[in-house]
Amino acid sequence: MIGVDWGTSNLRAYRLAEDGRVLARREAPRGILTIEPGGFPDALRAVVGDWIAAGETRVLLSGMVGSRQGWQEAPYIPCPAGFDTLVARLIRMPFEDAEALLVPGLTCRDRQGVPEVLRGEETEMLGAAAALGGGEATVCLPGSHSKWARLSGGRVEGFATYMTGEAFSALSGHTILARTLDPRAPHHAGAFARGLARARQGGGLLHHLFGLRAAALFDELGEEEAGSFLSGLLIGHEVAAALEAGVAPPVILVGSSLLTERYARALDAFGVPSREAPPDAAARGLALIGAALR
Amino acid sequence: MIGVDWGTSNLRAYRLAEDGRVLARREAPRGILTIEPGGFPDALRAVVGDWIAAGETRVLLSGMVGSRQGWQEAPYIPCPAGFDTLVARLIRMPFEDAEALLVPGLTCRDRQGVPEVLRGEETEMLGAAAALGGGEATVCLPGSHSKWARLSGGRVEGFATYMTGEAFSALSGHTILARTLDPRAPHHAGAFARGLARARQGGGLLHHLFGLRAAALFDELGEEEAGSFLSGLLIGHEVAAALEAGVAPPVILVGSSLLTERYARALDAFGVPSREAPPDAAARGLALIGAALR
Numbered sequence: 001m002i003g004v005d006w007g008t009s010n011l012r013a014y015r016l017a018e019d020g021r022v023l024a025r026r027e028a029p030r031g032i033l034t035i036e037p038g039g040f041p042d043a044l045r046a047v048v049g050d051w052i053a054a055g056e057t058r059v060l061l062s063g064m065v066g067s068r069q070g071w072q073e074a075p076y077i078p079c080p081a082g083f084d085t086l087v088a089r090l091i092r093m094p095f096e097d098a099e100a101l102l103v104p105g106l107t108c109r110d111r112q113g114v115p116e117v118l119r120g121e122e123t124e125m126l127g128a129a130a131a132l133g134g135g136e137a138t139v140c141l142p143g144s145h146s147k148w149a150r151l152s153g154g155r156v157e158g159f160a161t162y163m164t165g166e167a168f169s170a171l172s173g174h175t176i177l178a179r180t181l182d183p184r185a186p187h188h189a190g191a192f193a194r195g196l197a198r199a200r201q202g203g204g205l206l207h208h209l210f211g212l213r214a215a216a217l218f219d220e221l222g223e224e225e226a227g228s229f230l231s232g233l234l235i236g237h238e239v240a241a242a243l244e245a246g247v248a249p250p251v252i253l254v255g256s257s258l259l260t261e262r263y264a265r266a267l268d269a270f271g272v273p274s275r276e277a278p279p280d281a282a283a284r285g286l287a288l289i290g291a292a293l294r
Numbered sequence: 295m296i297g298v299d300w301g302t303s304n305l306r307a308y309r310l311a312e313d314g315r316v317l318a319r320r321e322a323p324r325g326i327l328t329i330e331p332g333g334f335p336d337a338l339r340a341v342v343g344d345w346i347a348a349g350e351t352r353v354l355l356s357g358m359v360g361s362r363q364g365w366q367e368a369p370y371i372p373c374p375a376g377f378d379t380l381v382a383r384l385i386r387m388p389f390e391d392a393e394a395l396l397v398p399g400l401t402c403r404d405r406q407g408v409p410e411v412l413r414g415e416e417t418e419m420l421g422a423a424a425a426l427g428g429g430e431a432t433v434c435l436p437g438s439h440s441k442w443a444r445l446s447g448g449r450v451e452g453f454a455t456y457m458t459g460e461a462f463s464a465l466s467g468h469t470i471l472a473r474t475l476d477p478r479a480p481h482h483a484g485a486f487a488r489g490l491a492r493a494r495q496g497g498g499l500l501h502h503l504f505g506l507r508a509a510a511l512f513d514e515l516g517e518e519e520a521g522s523f524l525s526g527l528l529i530g531h532e533v534a535a536a537l538e539a540g541v542a543p544p545v546i547l548v549g550s551s552l553l554t555e556r557y558a559r560a561l562d563a564f565g566v567p568s569r570e571a572p573p574d575a576a577a578r579g580l581a582l583i584g585a586a587l588r
Binding site: 111116145160162173175205213240244 | 404405406408409410411439440454455456457458460461463464465467468469470492495496497498499500501503504505507508509511512514528531532534535538539
């Protein structure tokens with residue numbers, strides 16, 4: 001079968017064997033925001049048409065493709081939810097070339113009743129947890145909107161989102177901090193660690209942000225360090241809040257090593273062990289959903 | 295004499311009587327970022343030249359005009375600092391038409407040794423506190439970079455900055471939240487109060503930011519409410535952090551009533567009394583510095 005993780009900015013397609021192995025993979029900058037209304041079938045055909053021509057009869061889709069801005073809006077499924085829940089709620093999409101099924105996203109409420117949503121991460125986190133043996137787990141998917149989920153017995157019990165990556169972009173690019181940092185500077189491990197340490201001190205994030213500017217004015221933080229300091233500061237605030245909400249270690253980190261390594265270091269600074277999930281968590285999740293369909 | 299509060303985006307000029315009364319006032323959109331290098335004397339002349347021609351011989355300047363991007367960079371004076379300190383450290387500016395003296399900004403270190411800076415607010419907070427009788431006071435100047443200062447015996451003992459206003463602009467304009475809020479919507483008191491209440495719950499600011507998006511997706515927060523909710527959320531986080539750092543009530547609020555009314559409501563939600571400073575705090579501060587020169 002074919003698995004497609006179709007997000008906001010990118011599309012990742014996998015050709016999957018019956019046992020779940022990835023036979024081939026493709027990535028295209030054809031995120032849903034680049035697709036005109038009505039253009040989704042053609043966009044999918046352009047990326048995986050030859051695999052269908054070669055005999056594939058089923059396409060499983062996950063991610064923001066199921067959002068209001070995507071191919072078709074899929075209602076969020078309430079937690080707790082496992083693979084069985086997702087399989088029962090797959091949505092058949094209007095696609096002529098093959099059977100196309102959409103995996104719905106999840107919703108829950110935090111302790112104060114505020115809603116939470118995700119799309120795509122349900123497939124990744126269940127795939128990652130299955131690869132690591134399941135049971136009780138905390139899964140973290142860092143990114144623009146970082147997700148922290150509690151899993152138990154192969155089900156997502158609940159999750160929380162932190163707008164860390166997007167806050168980094170907005171604050172580093174559209175405030176006085178833009179004059180303080182060099183956005184092309186490579187990662188600076190020492191400055192990242194300083195940002196992490198700062199996040200663990202009192203005063204609050206809004207105060208810590210200005211401190212970055214003031215430290216730069218006093219030549220106590222260089223342009224080549226400031227971006228990494230801000231990254232450590234924001235990730236530190238995220239991890240502190242997530243740990244306060246309660247976490248069953250070890251934390252399973254899912255994503256590109258560029259980010260997961262930073263989160264592993266942040267968790268380590270808080271004394272919490274973590275482990276990196278095997279790669280292709282989305283492909284694993286999609287393969288397991290496909291296997292349950294057979 | 296003439297007092298000029300010369301900030302990043304605006305210039306406010308006051309013609310002051312010997313007893314400190316404001317005889318005339320002018321405001322021009324000639325903030326320091328609009329002035330070409332070398333253009334400061336002409337810009338000043340354009341705004342107050344006729345007052346000088348009418349006999350004024352002294353101009354006192356405060357604000358970002360003393361920054362690296364301003365007319366001339368003035369070193370920051372360490373706290374504690376009162377009017378006497380500022381008077382002793384005035385800087386004579388190269389201006390032919392009258393005696394032009396620049397009030398330097400202040401610096402201090404927070405408990406963790408991170409530097410703090412301000413320019414212009416020293417004059418406003420000392421002016422506001424003097425108008426209210428001095429003694430022990432906490433002064434808050436809300437804005438892009440909100441300042442909270444502890445004053446004792448007419449001296450600024452120390453202060454902390456929160457990047458609240460700038461964070462609001464960056465987050466409301468340059469993240470997914472931009473799709474959630476109508477920037478032209480008028481202030482919505484109920485949504486502001488909900489944002490304040492949210493700030494007092496656990497989970498951290500980065501989580502609360504995403505909750506705003508998710509609530510909008512579930513039609514639990516309207517476009518016309520979301521901006522006020524975000525304002526309440528950020529101001530609530532600022533006030534919570536400032537109170538945690540320690541505050542001697544009542545808090546004296548200095549600034550435009552648009553902002554000070556919101557901060558008064560936020561402080562009230564935390565059970566902390568506040569009072570609004572009389573208007574023209576900068577003019578009062580400049581007049582008191584001028585009086586000490588005679």
